[in-house]
Amino acid sequence: MSPLPRIAPPQSDHVAPSLHPIDGYELTGIVRTYDRDQRIFSEGDSADRIYKVVRGAVRCLRILSDGRRQISDFLLPGDLFGLEAGHDRQATAEAVCDCAIIVARLSRMSAEPEFAGMASRLWRCVLRDLQRTRDHLLTLGRRTASERIASFLIDMGQRLGDRDKVELPMSRQDMADYLGLTIETVSRTLAQLEARGLIEARCSRSIVLRNTPALRRLCE
Amino acid sequence: MSPLPRIAPPQSDHVAPSLHPIDGYELTGIVRTYDRDQRIFSEGDSADRIYKVVRGAVRCLRILSDGRRQISDFLLPGDLFGLEAGHDRQATAEAVCDCAIIVARLSRMSAEPEFAGMASRLWRCVLRDLQRTRDHLLTLGRRTASERIASFLIDMGQRLGDRDKVELPMSRQDMADYLGLTIETVSRTLAQLEARGLIEARCSRSIVLRNTPALRRLCE
DNA sequence: CGGGGCGTTGAATCCCGTCAACGTCCGTGG
């Protein structure tokens, strides 16, 4: 359980001066920057925009009324997010650290000439999302704490580029809320993996994977 | 953990004699019937077909090498399934009970005139899937056994039509593997909910929701 | 120097898993 005060302050965004046909990013929109813990959208908001991370990291989450929090995904540079089944947001998105994010209006997009190509990209993006979420489901439903941590580190290594040296953008609380654990268990499990020689913690957010095959075997 | 022998026997399908433009089902294909526990597709298969449940129920699942099993979703009459991010199946689908299912080839579909309308239906279907899976994620990551059971019963009641009288098509093992619990915990938790007067078990698979508001409050 | 955010560690507790026994239902076969 995690009944916590950590609230994202609603505050004004910094808006880049001009529209951006983003190079290689396949999404046309305004670039905004968000401060750490700043809300990007909230449950109940109108879902008329989609987003793409340029720099930083984003968490997408839902909260139970007593404060228990579940992060459904972390979005890293290059990741698209914000597509919704209905008209309203069912989840909240917040900046994990200082971020730059492209914001595009859905209504505008469908009017643009490149929309057909864009739609097929969105399609693949959503299907990949679904697959990732199902993997995550397996982790939360059936894996132990060490297996969760191992799969998380491997996944982060792959997505952040440097597969054996992971620079985590998020706090222990974020990791815990993503993995369905508590910060204490995350901390203890990392210590235990280090004692077994599988990882090495340079500092709390910089972790070296010392034995990736063994980590991989931990979660099959 | 659930290391189990329950294996779906690969066996020949019963094939309906003719192609079917299904009335109100918005999917054109062959109707097949599957026996209880029969495999519909397996991890690694080519993902060139999509499916729609006509009668019965289907489970979609992944298995760890030691036999631990996580069911990502149950598919009920009217539900579409089998869309995949890549070319191969990442999960397995099996009949929960005797089923009738429409099977459609994706390659054929994209050639048909109604494909444009169909595509937008698929789009909404996948987005709804994603939302459901994220809900499920919250359940597995942050809810207690009674909260999981309560949300499961409410969900099943809604999807099966009769909101207060739930006729479960699946075994305790299936429920457990869906909810990230064991059969014993499922059984005990149901007994406890009954003792509190929230539900009434006519028989093991027929459950009456005696106090839906209280059940709803259990999972917010 | 003091205080707050963040992370780690220890001790006690608890919820759920494990192991085991038992009951019920049902189809088969004597």
Added chain:
DNA sequence: CCACGGACGTTGACGGGATTCAACGCCCCG
């Protein structure tokens, strides 16, 4: 007809892994 066996579900006793509660260390900044 009943005996038998297997699938399925329930219940009890016990143990363990994760949570809870608490204290402490580190670092940064006012």
